Amino acid sequence: MSRDLDIHVCIIEDDETIREGYVYLIGNTPGYKVVGSYPSFEDAAKKIASDNPDVILLDVELPGISGIDALPKIKKLVPEAYILILTVYEQDILIFRALGNGAAGYLTKNTPPEKIISAIHEVMEGGGPMSAHIARMVISSFQRNEASPLTRRETEILEQIATGKSRKRIAQELFIDLETVKSHIKNIYHKLNVHSKADAIKTAKDNKFI
């Protein structure tokens, strides 16, 4: 089988032992080829574009610029490559920043070798590989708090406010009077114990009421 049909992989990981482990794993798996391995983004930046990888395994804790901050820069250098985050961190802020910055998948480092290989394959096939806990956190981010003190209408109105619409416009679009919208907002503020749009939106989002 020609080497040109292999999936080309780059690795950016500062721990030499781990990095060499990945190089060994991927290099010895038929259908996969390691075309570059670097201990930092700064090292990778010079050569990675000419490596022309299909998939990049990226650590988040790197010396110098972090993996997450490096993400957009890597995407500029190799726009067609899929970037898989491979890290020990499972903090939601990191996960969402990584995904927002263009990561195509997010794996934790306890992922067994065969799963890393299948994740590389999966991302090439249009998937979005994630470790189980990560996927749960991502799904949870879509979910509402069922114990919201807000009624359905209040929730609806607060959502409209969160889109920047004025009370008058909300009233028109919901076919109710401006005074009614104002009443609802007053009730929302009382329930959430706030005194402004911004605080209501923040409280509601923090508590997943909207």
Added chain:
Amino acid sequence: MSRDLDIHVCIIEDDETIREGYVYLIGNTPGYKVVGSYPSFEDAAKKIASDNPDVILLDVELPGISGIDALPKIKKLVPEAYILILTVYEQDILIFRALGNGAAGYLTKNTPPEKIISAIHEVMEGGGPMSAHIARMVISSFQRNEASPLTRRETEILEQIATGKSRKRIAQELFIDLETVKSHIKNIYHKLNVHSKADAIKTAKDNKFI
């Protein structure tokens, strides 16, 4: 091994052939037990609470109330159960509504039997099982448009506006003058060709600029 240690599964699926297929698959897998199977939510509603399932497989296209609309009702009846959507539909609106309504996972019907079993196991272990394409769509929903016409500062300010903050408050929090914020907003409106907060937020969100 005691049956009480098995994972208890309910199935809500209108197609009898498919439903019986799942019943057979799960019922004949060691460690899993089917405690209920129903062709609609209306049928399930009466008995599902006493079935006390750990996991519920839910179809989206059901006669009567749809699976997605049934989700919150099922959660009320069986708050502790994990609900896995099992459907042919891969439309983003359906996916995000399902996840927002409390689904713990989302599988397409071409999922091979062993993957369905492992998804049930995975959700019990704190995972969020999704089919590959679904996971990709979910991840994509976090990502920004790299071709935004807005500068970094403009993007930052529009994000602040989208939280409901006033221009004055934004100015204070960014340590810049109110006039500067106003200038940025004017530029944002020109670039996006809008004349209000609400329209700017909508355009920016539609195009993933924020």
Added chain:
DNA sequence: TTAAAAATAACCTGATAAGGGGGAGTTGCT
């Protein structure tokens, strides 16, 4: 079927924010 909760609407006051016009200086990066 009846009580409670939710949704609706009105009146009031004062303060502030929003949108749009123009111009202009200062960085920082090629």
Added chain:
DNA sequence: AGCAACTCCCCCTTATCAGGTTATTTTTAA
């Protein structure tokens, strides 16, 4: 040197916001 980005200043008018209080109708659930 030139450009993009960021910063700040002045003008103007209109619309919106936050808060108080009360009250009716409609829905929902016990």
